[in-house]
Amino acid sequence: MTQPVWTPPHPLSLEWKGDYLALLDQRRLPAEKVVLQITTAEEVREAIVHLAVRGAPAIGIAAVYGLYLGMRNFQDGEEDAFWQELPRLVDDLNAARPTAVNLSWALKRTAAKVETLRSRSVEELKAAILAEARAIHREDAEVCRRIGEYALTLLKDGMGILTHCNAGGLATAAYGTALAPMYLAHERGWKLKVYADETRPVLQGSRLTAFELQQAGLDVTLICDNMAGAVMKEGKVQVVIVGTDRVAANGDVANKIGTYSVAVLAKAHGIPFYVAAPTSSIDLGTPTGAEIPIEERAAEEITCGFGKATAPEGVQVYNPAFDVTPAEYVTAIITENGIVDPRDKEGLRRVVLHKQTIAEK
Numbered sequence: 153m154t155q156p157v158w159t160p161p162h163p164l165s166l167e168w169k170g171d172y173l174a175l176l177d178q179r180r181l182p183a184e185k186v187v188l189q190i191t192t193a194e195e196v197r198e199a200i201v202h203l204a205v206r207g208a209p210a211i212g213i214a215a216v217y218g219l220y221l222g223m224r225n226f227q228d229g230e231e232d233a234f235w236q237e238l239p240r241l242v243d244d245l246n247a248a249r250p251t252a253v254n255l256s257w258a259l260k261r262t263a264a265k266v267e268t269l270r271s272r273s274v275e276e277l278k279a280a281i282l283a284e285a286r287a288i289h290r291e292d293a294e295v296c297r298r299i300g301e302y303a304l305t306l307l308k309d310g311m312g313i314l315t316h317c318n319a320g321g322l323a324t325a326a327y328g329t330a331l332a333p334m335y336l337a338h339e340r341g342w343k344l345k346v347y348a349d350e351t352r353p354v355l356q357g358s359r360l361t362a363f364e365l366q367q368a369g370l371d372v373t374l375i376c377d378n379m380a381g382a383v384m385k386e387g388k389v390q391v392v393i394v395g396t397d398r399v400a401a402n403g404d405v406a407n408k409i410g411t412y413s414v415a416v417l418a419k420a421h422g423i424p425f426y427v428a429a430p431t432s433s434i435d436l437g438t439p440t441g442a443e444i445p446i447e448e449r450a451a452e453e454i455t456c457g458f459g460k461a462t463a464p465e466g467v468q469v470y471n472p473a474f475d476v477t478p479a480e481y482v483t484a485i486i487t488e489n490g491i492v493d494p495r496d497k498e499g500l501r502r503v504v505l506h507k508q509t510i511a512e513k
């Protein structure tokens with residue numbers, strides 16, 4: 153099993169068990185902790201599509217384990233069939249969700265690694281896929297810790313912090329991105345007061361962020377999304393920190409729907425708005441936020457959330473799962489290689505191409 157660099161104080165989103173992938177089914181949280189035993193690529197794809205596993209880094213990690221699970225039945229001597237199936241399966245897993253660039257980043261990284269071994273046996277190729285999955289999994293925990301360390305330099309003991317959606321341990325291998333500084337601050341005895349937006353329609357904030365932080369003993373207050381402006385106006389919040397699914401080359405940020413509204417409110421109240429972003433979420437190949445594909449999800453997430461009808465039958469619904477916050481509303485992007493102004497294109501390139509990236513250590 154891949155051990156994260158540190159053991160977070162809550163259930164892990166995913167664990168490799170040697171011959172299957174254990175996924176904490178996040179659709180059942182917070183009421184039930186159900187662990188799925190995943191043994192096929194199709195099961196991984198379904199888990200990503202239906203948010204049993206979610207969060208940009210976590211779906212990238214899960215997808216590469218899925219690639220291994222989908223290729224592991226090939227035998228030596230079946231090299232032609234192996235090389236025919238690999239790109240098809242990469243594309244199939246990559247199509248599970250369009251917005252989080254970590255999904256394609258993890259799959260492309262693994263496919264590129266395996267490509268360098270084209271002359272090897274099927275057994276060696278399969279071993280290389282699994283080794284890359286475990287490396288990406290392991291690196292994520294270290295990346296999150298470093299994001300937490302940098303983010304902590306922007307926070308002060310006693311601050312009120314608002315966050316949106318879940319960019320915590322349940323969205324990553326261990327500690328999370330936006331939540332990483334909160335866990336580190338807690339370990340250092342700081343008293344931060346976290347305001348978690350419930351984050352309609354799938355409620356990642358109330359079901360996951362509030363769950364994680366409460367489990368860890370942190371001071372978390374749950375609010376409805378439409379209360380974010382009020383808590384800012386009342387002086388309860390001194391900083392906002394969120395995760396991201398994709399940062400474009402010009403610093404525009406795609407994140408859970410509602411993030412743009414929070415960013416505009418933060419700007420209106422003179423509150424710093426930070427985005428915690430592993431460099432695997434920074435996509436220099438996408439020029440601006442306008443080119444980031446925004447996933448639209450089923451109307452039922454809004455009209456019949458968690459099985460209770462709350463809208464008239466047949467009503468028209470618009471359900472984009474993400475929105476784009478223009479760089480001008482982002483105070484800074486916090487990565488594992490440093491803190492950068494989103495409008496500093498050279499700065500974004502620098503942190504992404506940083507010689508000290510975890511992968512190159």
Ligand SMILES: CSC[C@H]1O[C@H](OP(=O)(O)O)[C@H](O)[C@@H]1O
Nearest residue numbers: 206207208319323395396407408
């Ligand atoms: C560090 S996770 C980033 C991102 O992923 C979440 O989306 P979803 O729950 O739909 O996978 C949310 O946008 C988080 O901020």
